Amino acid sequence: MxxxxxxxxxxxxxxxxxxxxxxxxxxxxxxxxxxxxxxxxxxxxxxxxxxxxxxxxRSPRSRSAARYHSVLGEPESAAPRRIGDLECEARQWPLPLWPDLRFEVLVAEKGVVWNEWLVRAPGAEGPRLRTLDDLTPWSCTVDEAARAFAPARPLQGSAPTRWGLALTAPDAEGRRHEVVAEFTWGLLQRTAADGRRP
CATH class of the missing domain: 1.10.10 (Arc Repressor Mutant, subunit A)
Incomplete structure (x- = not known):
């Protein structure tokens, strides 16, 4: 068949x-x-x-968190979270491919998914991000890069599930560079120096 x-x-x-x-x-x-x-x-x-x-x-319930429960089962953790004026619940699931990360879904009122991405697992040691050389593919999450090279400016992603950050990071010699970092599902994919968009 x-x-x-x-x-x-x-x-x-x-x-x-x-x-x-x-x-x-x-x-x-x-x-x-x-x-x-x-x-x-x-x-x-x-x-x-x-x-x-x-x-x-694309189904009528496309923004509902129910699809994640049906695929991934019960979340490993679920905790209330406030982001600005938004009250939501952060639900996290482990994925075997990335044992130090969790897939996090922010669920707002009526089960609507507000955000979905990979984050560092609670208790897992994050990367040491000090220079441009540390910003390698899959090395860090959006929030880790934003904290390490603050202040970082969020940029609209080039497609759904993509995010960008404009930040300034030093090279190995201490020279500072304007960098755009692009993330997919919250995980770093690539960077472009001197202000060029990836």
Missing amino acids: PSSQRPAGPFTPLDFQLVLLRRMADHNPGLVEDARRELGASVADMREANRRWQAMI
């Missing part, structure tokens, strides 16, 4: 990790290839997981 006619099984945490990788592949195909192999998945598996996820987020 052609694969398109096979009944689809449950969408699993493995499939979800492939979705995250698919978006990151634009910037770091080598890292994504290594991670995909670590998961034991094929390129076709990643493509199919992304296709199914896109169908899920």
Whole structure:
């Protein structure tokens, strides 16, 4: 039976990790290839997981947190959080591919998802970010880079699930550079110096 006619099984945490990788592949195909192999998945598996996820987020309940519960199960933690005037709940799930990170979903009133990204796991040691050389792909999260090189200015991402930060960071010789860092799902993907947008 052609694969398109096979009944689809449950969408699993493995499939979800492939979705995250698919978006990151634009910037770091080598890292994504290594991670995909670590998961034991094929390129076709990643493509199919992304296709199914896109169908899920286009459904009438696309902004509901229910889809994350159905895929990832009960969150490892859930805690109230206030961001400006927004009252929400931060729910976090572990992902095997990134054991020191958690996938965090900020859920507002009526279960509406306000934000979704990777953050450092509670108690996990974060990276030592001091110079431009430390800003390597997948080395840090948005909030870690913003704290290390404050004040950082948020920038609109080039696509959904992408964020940018404009920041100033020193090189190894102490010379300071204007840098734009781009993140996918909250994880650093690349930087561009001298104010050039990635």
